[in-house]
Amino acid sequence: MLELKNVGFTVKNEADGKNLEIIEDVSFTLEDGKFLVITGPNGGGKSTLARLIMGIEKPTKGQILYNGTDITNMSIDERAKLGIGYAFQQPPRFKGLTVRRLLSLAHGSELPEDECCSYLTRVGLCSMDYLNREVDSSLSGGEVKRIEIASLMARDLGLAIYDEPEAGIDLWSFQMLVKSFRMLSSEKNESVIIISHQERIMQLADEVIVIADGKIRTQGAKDEILPTLLGEFDRKCDLRGEKGAEGNA
């Protein structure tokens, strides 16, 4: 179970020296095996929240608990060892590291070829073309993004966080991805957090949280939240994905 208690994150604005609140007093609980979608306008603090849970950023206020342990001051790798994983919104590329090696590093030991292939197939990549390719600039943004998602699927996690998995992914692969997430939530007892603007991904959720201006604007069961959201945010957030997926920081 993941618990955020009054989490805040403030940075100093270098231009004027004033404090800037990126996340303000966020509290929520995610039960084991639940599927949570975090949505909201660009720049609202969604990715920062994910990075706070993974430990890439440290909260300036509040507490984060995972399965009863206070992880607020734990390093990234300590949290990873507890079973938390994070698929970056803009994954880095690695010169000289093959797709197979990356998936094996994610898994924690050498992955047999057939397992690598099954993870790649789930994200819509033809595995034989990719296993021995390097995760470098020869791959397109969409390919790197799908490999990033596959690397999280290759891990044995208690909590998986996907940051806008749909960004840069074409429609065909997106359908495949939705199918994979559906499978993930039914097969594994993993808690999943997905940051997304896509209605089809929200449809998979047990719960939805809307983050805007660093605060929780609304939270609740999907069936409660989604109908109102679709009307309210459609124009602003492109919830139906009509404008195509766009990245935010």
Place this chain on the structure above:
Amino acid sequence: MLDIKESNLLKAISDVSFLPENSVYNLRKNGLGVERKTNEKVQIENKTDKPGIDIRIMPDTKNETIYIPVIITESGVNDKVYNDFYVGENADVTIVAGCGIHNSGCNESRHDGIHRFFIGKNARVKYVEKHYGDGEGTGARVLNPVTEVFIGENAVCEMESVQIKGVDSTERETNAVLEAGAKYIVTERLMTHGNQSAVSNMVIELNGEDASAQIISRSVAKDSSEQVFYPRAVGNAKCAAHVQCDSIIMDEAKIRSIPEIAANNADAQIVHEAAIGRINNEQLLKLMTFGLDETEAEEIIIQGFLK
């Protein structure tokens, strides 16, 4: 017979702990040739006017691997050797060279290999050269290789040089001349640490029509080490060349990278790219989210980069 120390050096530079029975080889140890094996397709003879050997590969020789390792285990050895390779037309061979120095004394141990390659028409040569140093002594381990390559019409020469560990000072000179349709691919991988210094100068002259060259340099400089790269590609005909220098800089290290391209013909297409930078922070963070600590993540990034 090699002792364990010698066999470890051999393994570090040529990936074999002993020289394979069915291959052609010439092993040089502490400044002297100690073991040699030849066959009817590959002849090796001592030079008469200076230290070194002539390696003659007959035309049409296929699937031969030739080992010419050099190992130095005595402190204070200063070895300079001239090796000439004559590769016959249509031959297709692999040459594994390299030098390993174990210096447990306080005097400098040094090996300067001056290698010349005369590659005949339509031949293919893969040349792999690894440099390695170890030993607990304070004496420096110095390697200054000079490589000259003459690539005949439609011949292909692929050269890979690797220096990952333990060489205190190195100055490498590489000169290549390409005739029509010749292809030259050079990959240089280098890691320096401590107070080591490495300089690599290269001049590639593309003289024949449709000659092509690809120069790839990947390096990592750690601690207070220093590196200088100066690859030059000169297009004198309708030709294509690509120079790519990529370096990771760490700690207090210094790197200079000066790729130079010159065209003396309007149909020469020559491109260069050069980049020096720290390890990308996002790469480190990504690997840490897999449960690796910062040092482990750094190692994996460097290993991949120098692979």
